[in-house]
Amino acid sequence: MVPVFSMIVFPKTFQDILLAYVKEISFRGTRREGFAARPFGREDLRFFAKGVAELSDLFTAERRRLNAGYLNQPQYRAAYLLYFLPINYAKTLFILDQMPTEFWKRDLFRVLDLGCGPGSSSLAFLTSLNRKNPHARVELTLVEQNEKILNDARALLAKLFPKLRLQIHAHALRLEKFRSPGEFDLILMSHVLNEMTQLSAQERAAWLFPKLETALAPEGLLLISEPALKRPTRELMALRDHLLEDKTFCVLAPCLHREICPMLAATAQDWCHFYIDWEEPTYLQELDRLVKNDNRFLKVAYLLLGRTRAYGKLATRPRNFFRVVSNRMKTKGKTELVLCGPPGRLTLSRLDRERQAANAVLDEVRRGEVLEVKGMNLPGYEVGRKARVNPTLTIKKITAF
Ligand SMILES: C[S@@+](CC[C@H](N)C(=O)[O-])C[C@H]1O[C@@H](n2cnc3c(N)ncnc32)[C@H](O)[C@@H]1O
Numbered sequence: 001m002v003p004v005f006s007m008i009v010f011p012k013t014f015q016d017i018l019l020a021y022v023k024e025i026s027f028r029g030t031r032r033e034g035f036a037a038r039p040f041g042r043e044d045l046r047f048f049a050k051g052v053a054e055l056s057d058l059f060t061a062e063r064r065r066l067n068a069g070y071l072n073q074p075q076y077r078a079a080y081l082l083y084f085l086p087i088n089y090a091k092t093l094f095i096l097d098q099m100p101t102e103f104w105k106r107d108l109f110r111v112l113d114l115g116c117g118p119g120s121s122s123l124a125f126l127t128s129l130n131r132k133n134p135h136a137r138v139e140l141t142l143v144e145q146n147e148k149i150l151n152d153a154r155a156l157l158a159k160l161f162p163k164l165r166l167q168i169h170a171h172a173l174r175l176e177k178f179r180s181p182g183e184f185d186l187i188l189m190s191h192v193l194n195e196m197t198q199l200s201a202q203e204r205a206a207w208l209f210p211k212l213e214t215a216l217a218p219e220g221l222l223l224i225s226e227p228a229l230k231r232p233t234r235e236l237m238a239l240r241d242h243l244l245e246d247k248t249f250c251v252l253a254p255c256l257h258r259e260i261c262p263m264l265a266a267t268a269q270d271w272c273h274f275y276i277d278w279e280e281p282t283y284l285q286e287l288d289r290l291v292k293n294d295n296r297f298l299k300v301a302y303l304l305l306g307r308t309r310a311y312g313k314l315a316t317r318p319r320n321f322f323r324v325v326s327n328r329m330k331t332k333g334k335t336e337l338v339l340c341g342p343p344g345r346l347t348l349s350r351l352d353r354e355r356q357a358a359n360a361v362l363d364e365v366r367r368g369e370v371l372e373v374k375g376m377n378l379p380g381y382e383v384g385r386k387a388r389v390n391p392t393l394t395i396k397k398i399t400a401f
Pocket residue numbers: 068071084085088089114115116117118119120121143144145146149173174175176189190191192195196
């Protein structure tokens with residue numbers, strides 16, 4: 001696998017095109033029409049900030065109040081494009097960076113973006129592809145209930161990737177009505193599952209499983225991301241468990257095993273999420289100041305799944321590999337981390353006086369990174385283990401595996 005955690009950027013050329021586009025669609029036919037062609041400035045940020053603040057609240061505190069037509073409201077559509085598109089683009093890039101190198105080696109990519117919104121994830125995929133395999137062809141199928149935002153996706157894809165060999169099939173449809181016309185090499189579901197509020201995690205799995213069985217190509221991958229809030233993330237963790245009950249699919253990231261999610265089983269309050277370091281665009285920093293949000297680090301909950309037949313071997317990680325699933329907790333006299341790996345969930349603590357070169361990585365490791373722990377014998381699988389660092393342990397960071 002390629003190294004993770006490279007710096008993530010929403011390119012300046014994309015920003016310029018996006019900002020001009022948002023002004024154009026928002027001001028067309030209004031008394032502001034005359035301002036549409038002027039460069040995007042402070043005044044514009046203030047104009048759009050109210051919609052951003054309201055939509056942000058609806059997405060966090062009041063998601064259940066979000067009605068299906070929220071993107072029909074011009075101020076929310078503009079807010080989504082300006083604010084959430086670059087954020088979800090960055091989150092998808094982060095996950096795409098964790099896909100197996102082999103995945104990128106094909107001539108044709110058939111991609112399905114379910115609940116595509118303005119195409120944030122598809123744009124991220126095309127950015128990755130442009131770097132890794134620029135001559136490949138892409139057939140992109142977009143499914144989205146909201147026609148306006150679907151049109152935005154089409155328009156932006158064409159503006160941002162004019163030279164790509166890209167064929168787009170757009171379906172203004174609810175996902176429940178979509179019948180897959182064939183197999184896909186990549187299925188993207190970014191921040192959409194949690195909007196299917198009528199379904200429980202088990203019902204979502206029951207709905208998704210047969211769809212995947214027919215729509216995912218033998219070597220295809222499914223990428224699901226969700227807002228890193230407690231409820232949607234725990235629902236995603238439960239969905240993961242349901243999807244893995246059968247051996248058909250396996251998980252490539254972030255989990256390093258296919259046992260039940262130990263965090264879900266052992267805690268009622270934790271949720272498996274990660275932080276992304278990115279270069280936040282300056283205009284977003286200014287918007288954040290106006291709406292009092294903080295996106296210096298992006299939070300994401302995600303799953304990368306494939307068929308066991310194709311990826312089962314890769315998904316079987318060494319027993320001493322663990323992903324860090326907590327912050328580094330430094331209290332008086334000790335450092336503690338929660339790790340998750342094939343033996344289960346492990347709270348590892350190290351007394352300051354046990355610090356030595358062989359475990360010094362514990363002073364700088366970050367949530368989401370993978371550690372190899374040598375010298376520890378942890379038979380079986382447990383959802384809540386505890387261990388102390390001792391002088392026989394050697395711990396190092398794994399950056400590519
Ligand atoms: C939070 S947005 C995410 C958009 C995009 N995937 C992204 O990451 O930016 C959720 C999108 O899913 C769409 N959506 C929600 N439920 C849907 C359903 N049942 N069928 C089709 N689209 C749906 C919404 O209209 C919205 O565009």
